Amino acid sequence: MPSIKRKVLVLIALLVVAFIAGIIFSPFLRETTYQLKNWVGKPSPLPPVSKTVILYFSTPKGELLSPVERKIPVKKEINDEIRMVIGELIKGPKTRSLFPTVPPETKIRAVYTKGDTIYVDFSPSIVKNHPGGTSGELITIYSIVNTLLENFPSYSKVQILVGGETINTLAGHIDIRGPFKKNPEMIEQSKILNR
Known part of the structure; x- marks a missing residue:
């Protein structure tokens, strides 16, 4: 049984680390998304037909x-x-x-x-x-x-x-x-x- 407890503890530790990493890196992800949106820009108007x-x-x-x-x-x-x-x-x-x-x-x-x-x-x-x-x-x-x-x-x-x-x-x-x-x-x- 100690191996099951150990696996659960490792899993909980990984989830905590992932959660903390998500909080830390979230502003960077939002900024990157914002930059991508600005980089793509607005679509240019179509030429007249x-x-x-x-x-x-x-x-x-x-x-x-x-x-x-x-x-x-x-x-x-x-x-x-x-x-x-x-x-x-x-x-x-x-x-x-x-x-x-x-x-x-x-x-x-x-x-x-x-x-x-x-x-x-x-x-x-x-x-x-x-x-x-x-x-x-x-x-x-x-x-x-x-x-x-x-x-x-x-x-x-x-x-x-x-x-x-x-x-x-x-x-x-x-x-x-x-x-x-x-x-x-x-x-x-x-x-x-x-x-």
């Missing part, structure tokens, strides 16, 4: 452009965002009070930037399916130019290419061999629509 852009569509008379807000997914590369914005412009307005400015059959062949200029290369269907007329060409050109320069203000010019080349005109009226700057006179002075 979408952003609002402004697209310019034709007014009913076909003489001016009206601004419309639309959300697009945020992309890592600027060229991908430019492509997304032009893609939304090609889709046209979601309301019947405004009109498309780029033929819906138009495809984007390439998008790139150089210096202060955005280059957008369209498929030949932008020419083949264009309705024509001086006003129609102006609306198409400045819909593209004003939309891009509004949403990408670090650039100041847009060069329109067709089939990988500069061409004279879209429909025989406006020379598009050089880059265009934003033209605020083409924009209707109205509030921005969310459509």
Whole structure:
């Protein structure tokens, strides 16, 4: 029996030592936990998944452009965002009070930037399916130019290419061999629509 008493005494002694050690080291454990919480810190905010852009569509008379807000997914590369914005412009307005400015059959062949200029290369269907007329060409050109320069203000010019080349005109009226700057006179002075 003395061995059982001895085992019980050793067990009690170990429990007392563990209890005292817990009391002594408890502040250090709390401080370490506090430091770990502070070290981990607060979670950083997630990057936005979408952003609002402004697209310019034709007014009913076909003489001016009206601004419309639309959300697009945020992309890592600027060229991908430019492509997304032009893609939304090609889709046209979601309301019947405004009109498309780029033929819906138009495809984007390439998008790139150089210096202060955005280059957008369209498929030949932008020419083949264009309705024509001086006003129609102006609306198409400045819909593209004003939309891009509004949403990408670090650039100041847009060069329109067709089939990988500069061409004279879209429909025989406006020379598009050089880059265009934003033209605020083409924009209707109205509030921005969310459509």
